[in-house]
Amino acid sequence: MIDADHARxxxxxxxGRNGLEQEIRDALRLTGTGKGTALLLVGKNGVGKSxxxxxxxxxxxxxxxxxxxxxxxxxxxxxALRPLxxxxxSLVRGSDDLDADALxxxxxxxxxxxxxxxxxxxxxxxxxxxxxRLLSRVARGRGCLLILEDLHEADYETLxxxxxxxxxxxxxxVLLVAxxxxxxxxxxxxxxxxxxxxxxxxxxxxxxxGYADTRRLVCSHLGVEGVPTAVADIVWLGSSGIPLLIRAIxxxxxxxxxxxxxxxxxxxMTSRTGEAPGELVKALERWTATLDPVTLDLLLLAAVxxxxxxxxxxxxxxxxxxxxxRNRLSGLLGRKAYAPGRPAGTRLxxxxxxxxxxxxxxxxxxxxxxxxxxxADAVEAAHPGLPGLWCPAAAxxxxxxxxxxxxxxxxxxxARRQLVEARLSAAMDLADRAVLLPAGDxxxxxxxxxxxxxxxxxxxGLADRAMGLAGSVDELVRRLxxxxxxxxxxxxxxxxxxxxxxxxxxxxxxxxxxxxxxxxGGIGYVRAELSEVRFALDAxxxxxxxxxxxxxxxxxxxxxxxxxxxxxxxGWPLLGRLLSLHDxxxxxxxxxxxxxxxxxxxxxxxxxRALLHLRSWEAMTTGDVDELRLVxxxxxxxxxxxxxxxxxxxxxxxxxLRGEFATAEELLDRLQAxxxxxxxxxxxxxxxxxxxxxxxxxxxxxxxxxANFALRAQGGFQPQHSGWLHGLSGAFxxxxxxxxxxxxxxxxxxxxxxVVSLSxxxxxxxxxxxxxxxxxxxxxxxxxxxxxTADPAHHLRWDRQFAAFARAVLLGRRGDRAEAEVAxxxxxxLGAPYPNARFLGLRLVGEAALADGWGAxxxxxxxxxxxxxxxxxxQAAGALVRRAGARAGAAVFPPEVRxxxxxxxxxxxxxxxxxxxxxxxxxxxxxxxxxxxxxHVSSLIAKTGLPGRIELGRxxxxxxxxxxxxxxxxxxxAPDGRSFR
Numbered sequence: 001m002i003d004a005d006h007a008r009x010x011x012x013x014x015x016g017r018n019g020l021e022q023e024i025r026d027a028l029r030l031t032g033t034g035k036g037t038a039l040l041l042v043g044k045n046g047v048g049k050s051x052x053x054x055x056x057x058x059x060x061x062x063x064x065x066x067x068x069x070x071x072x073x074x075x076x077x078x079x080a081l082r083p084l085x086x087x088x089x090s091l092v093r094g095s096d097d098l099d100a101d102a103l104x105x106x107x108x109x110x111x112x113x114x115x116x117x118x119x120x121x122x123x124x125x126x127x128x129x130x131x132x133r134l135l136s137r138v139a140r141g142r143g144c145l146l147i148l149e150d151l152h153e154a155d156y157e158t159l160x161x162x163x164x165x166x167x168x169x170x171x172x173x174v175l176l177v178a179x180x181x182x183x184x185x186x187x188x189x190x191x192x193x194x195x196x197x198x199x200x201x202x203x204x205x206x207x208x209x210g211y212a213d214t215r216r217l218v219c220s221h222l223g224v225e226g227v228p229t230a231v232a233d234i235v236w237l238g239s240s241g242i243p244l245l246i247r248a249i250x251x252x253x254x255x256x257x258x259x260x261x262x263x264x265x266x267x268x269m270t271s272r273t274g275e276a277p278g279e280l281v282k283a284l285e286r287w288t289a290t291l292d293p294v295t296l297d298l299l300l301l302a303a304v305x306x307x308x309x310x311x312x313x314x315x316x317x318x319x320x321x322x323x324x325x326r327n328r329l330s331g332l333l334g335r336k337a338y339a340p341g342r343p344a345g346t347r348l349x350x351x352x353x354x355x356x357x358x359x360x361x362x363x364x365x366x367x368x369x370x371x372x373x374x375x376a377d378a379v380e381a382a383h384p385g386l387p388g389l390w391c392p393a394a395a396x397x398x399x400x401x402x403x404x405x406x407x408x409x410x411x412x413x414x415a416r417r418q419l420v421e422a423r424l425s426a427a428m429d430l431a432d433r434a435v436l437l438p439a440g441d442x443x444x445x446x447x448x449x450x451x452x453x454x455x456x457x458x459x460x461g462l463a464d465r466a467m468g469l470a471g472s473v474d475e476l477v478r479r480l481x482x483x484x485x486x487x488x489x490x491x492x493x494x495x496x497x498x499x500x501x502x503x504x505x506x507x508x509x510x511x512x513x514x515x516x517x518x519x520x521g522g523i524g525y526v527r528a529e530l531s532e533v534r535f536a537l538d539a540x541x542x543x544x545x546x547x548x549x550x551x552x553x554x555x556x557x558x559x560x561x562x563x564x565x566x567x568x569x570x571g572w573p574l575l576g577r578l579l580s581l582h583d584x585x586x587x588x589x590x591x592x593x594x595x596x597x598x599x600x601x602x603x604x605x606x607x608x609r610a611l612l613h614l615r616s617w618e619a620m621t622t623g624d625v626d627e628l629r630l631v632x633x634x635x636x637x638x639x640x641x642x643x644x645x646x647x648x649x650x651x652x653x654x655x656x657l658r659g660e661f662a663t664a665e666e667l668l669d670r671l672q673a674x675x676x677x678x679x680x681x682x683x684x685x686x687x688x689x690x691x692x693x694x695x696x697x698x699x700x701x702x703x704x705x706x707a708n709f710a711l712r713a714q715g716g717f718q719p720q721h722s723g724w725l726h727g728l729s730g731a732f733x734x735x736x737x738x739x740x741x742x743x744x745x746x747x748x749x750x751x752x753x754x755v756v757s758l759s760x761x762x763x764x765x766x767x768x769x770x771x772x773x774x775x776x777x778x779x780x781x782x783x784x785x786x787x788x789t790a791d792p793a794h795h796l797r798w799d800r801q802f803a804a805f806a807r808a809v810l811l812g813r814r815g816d817r818a819e820a821e822v823a824x825x826x827x828x829x830l831g832a833p834y835p836n837a838r839f840l841g842l843r844l845v846g847e848a849a850l851a852d853g854w855g856a857x858x859x860x861x862x863x864x865x866x867x868x869x870x871x872x873x874x875q876a877a878g879a880l881v882r883r884a885g886a887r888a889g890a891a892v893f894p895p896e897v898r899x900x901x902x903x904x905x906x907x908x909x910x911x912x913x914x915x916x917x918x919x920x921x922x923x924x925x926x927x928x929x930x931x932x933x934x935x936h937v938s939s940l941i942a943k944t945g946l947p948g949r950i951e952l953g954r955x956x957x958x959x960x961x962x963x964x965x966x967x968x969x970x971x972x973x974a975p976d977g978r979s980f981r
Contacts, residue, residue, distance in 0.1 A: 038200070146165075162176070163195075211232065214239065218231060458498055546582065569598050573609060576588070727764035736872065767799040769802045824855060842864045845860065846860035847861070906936050
């Protein structure tokens with residue numbers, strides 16, 4: 001805060017008076033040479049005349065001059081010769097060297113001024129001559145200054161003597177300075193005009209300060225180096241450049257707490273609200289009193305309109321032409337009519353809120369309401385449909401005009417627009433304002449406000465709060481027609497579903513349909529059916545999903561025919577999710593179309609929702625989460641917490657699959673904190689479900705059991721979650737514990753599930769991990785593999801990596817070594833984003849390859865051992881590597897190699913020499929040191945009797961030890977790679 005006491009005491013030098021100061025210096029210099037003169041300072045009250053006179057006195061004292069000062073009476077003119085008497089007395093009061101004999105002849109005349117010479121009053125001429133000689137005597141050898149202030153308040157005799165003095169000073173070392181008000185009709189002003197005409201003295205006009213000098217003076221009064229433009233604007237407009245008012249307003253702003261201070265400047269205290277400072281209000285009252293009625297009406301209408309200057313609106317409100325509106329306001333507000341650096345346009349900020357407050361403080365409530373009504377009518381006439389910011393402006397004006405029903409309707413409309421724009425905080429604020437206004441006899445208008453309010457709360461993740469308002473909604477529903485009832489029932493159904501009240505949600509949808517009655521073809525019925533389908537995604541059989549897909553396609557067609565983009569934008573993502581299991585290519589097309597449609601109709605919230613579904617689908621299909629992360633961040637910025645939660649769940653799942661356990665745990669912790677704080681029971685269940693997956697992929701059996709117990713306690717252990725609990729979590733955990741039989745039982749349980757949930761991405765292992773285990777157990781052949789992978793549901797990258805491993809096992813068992821190794825390479829490429837799954841596949845395939853004599857099982861098993869260090873699966877891989885070293889010759893080596901006595905490790909090195917790799921490259925591939933590789937190469941040369949590395953490579957080829965270089969990764973792409981961002 002500005003220290004008001006310090007600011008009040010701050011001294012100020014002359015600002016904006018350079019020309020006048022120079023005139024004063026010249027006059028003092030001439031007086032010092034014996035050429036006296038008079039300076040008549042003329043200006044408005046408070047313009048700084050007295051400050052200039054004080055400056056003259058300071059200069060005179062500094063020059064060693066004698067000086068005296070007198071002032072006209074402000075209480076009347078009954079005291080004759082007061083200014084002269086006061087000035088002469090101040091001159092002679094401290095003068096000990098005044099020669100009484102030299103003034104003997106003037107004593108009778110001076111008797112009118114000095115008590116010691118009391119006698120008859122002389123004529124003004126004689127008195128003037130006597131004063132002149134007195135001044136001349138006092139000025140001898142040093143000069144003399146006589147200051148007479150407020151001569152416009154002086155009597156006739158004083159002015160007559162002053163006139164005589166002015167006309168006779170030119171040969172005396174005396175300077176007379178007089179201050180005179182510029183108000184017309186005073187004799188002193190007439191005297192000043194006459195003196196200027198005769199050139200016996202100097203008529204110096206003291207004008208108000210300009211804008212720049214006003215700003216400098218404000219800084220000086222506040223004791224800072226700079227002030228915001230708004231401060232200077234307000235002070236200048238309120239003061240009209242009068243220094244006295246500048247000081248009063250600046251100090252009042254500081255005292256009222258409107259200004260804060262930095263190291264060298266000031267700033268507005270944005271938290272400060274309330275009444276305008278009294279000095280500013282008084283100053284504006286004086287200013288507006290000088291305006292003609294039309295201009296004053298225009299200014300007050302502009303103040304009611306607010307900070308946005310619109311000639312079009314003001315012209316409609318006043319009946320003036322837009323050009324005249326600009327001209328009048330430009331003349332009133334000077335440089336502030338147009339913002340610096342911006343061209344003159346239809347809407348420009350010109351009035352600071354404090355100025356608006358000060359202007360409106362002059363008006364009665366009834367007058368303000370009348371002006372607000374006029375401006376609201378003008379806004380609606382000038383801007384049909386109230387685009388952009390005009391809708392909330394009109395709503396606020398209607399509220400100030402005492403029209404709550406119209407204001408509520410407009411606030412609700414603007415809230416709806418903000419909701420569509422995904423500005424949820426603004427939407428909730430505006431909807432609250434609409435709901436809180438008296439509705440009168442307009443339940444439909446109140447229903448529109450409640451519809452937006454409930455929708456914004458659900459999208460913002462505040463569904464529990466929305467459910468808490470159900471009682472208030474029920475009271476309103478009874479007064480509404482069927483379509484209005486249905487709309488509110490559906491909003492509450494969304495809130496119930498988000499909070500885990502699935503039965504309540506279904507019941508509300510049924511109530512909505514009953515309320516609609518015969519309106520089965522209308523928009524309300526379409527919305528109800530879409531909600532019913534969306535809730536069914538939580539638990540449905542595959543056959544039921546196909547029927548629901550047909551239903552949604554029909555509803556989308558109906559919405560398109562009725563030109564209902566809002567409904568269509570909701571329907572397309574829903575259709576994409578329904579098709580994701582049995583027609584993934586078309587599912588992606590639907591999601592992409594949803595994005596394109598939302599963009600086309602400029603519906604950012606629907607665009608964000610569609611993008612979230614599309615990027616989630618891509619993340620689960622490809623394992624890449626970069627695009628999804630961007631959408632989740634955007635949802636957070638927009639305040640769309642419901643969408644952010646949904647996207648974060650997918651990010652957490654993909655993080656688990658990618659082995660990024662710390663990231664997944666952090667995301668789940670945040671989601672659980674949100675679900676607890678917002679009481680979102682459904683989100684809590686989904687978080688606990690993902691915690692079971694996280695525990696399973698870490699191989700933590702005890703933690704998995706704890707997570708399952710917590711999920712059961714929350715009622716989340718449902719049949720539709722079997723794919724996750726058994727296929728994605730239980731089976732994976734069992735394999736990490738080297739319990740393959742338990743893994744198969746878990747996968748069988750997942751496969752027998754009759755219902756699925758599409759609320760979160762579906763995973764059961766049926767199209768991936770189950771295929772690999774069946775291939776290893778001998779329950780699957782290549783024909784069965786081909787049939788299983790032809791299923792459209794086999795499109796997730798996670799599943800396709802395990803299917804590729806399964807194919808490698810089947811090909812290796814059939815003796816197609818080269819094809820089997822290519823299949824392994826494909827699996828490794830597909831599993832690039834998923835290290836846990838990739839190394840688990842290598843561990844399982846390595847055992848099969850070791851048994852069937854193909855591939856590089858030792859290397860695969862060693863890599864798995866290193867990755868799963870400390871887990872049972874890693875220990876099993878290490879044991880297989882050691883056993884392979886003991887019996888590799890008999891089990892795998894070709895006869896020529898076996899005859900040479902090559903060991904298992906030497907055999908691995910021999911295979912890599914085919915590609916003419918260096919020792920260091922071989923070491924990196926086999927996780928050995930290059931010194932160890934050198935020893936193995938030397939041993940191979942010695943055992944085979946060959947001269948070098950090249951001959952060893954040729955030997956490997958002729959003996960059948962051919963290392964097939966893995967083919968480039970064949971990662972199938974999505975059906976449509978176009979970006980709809």
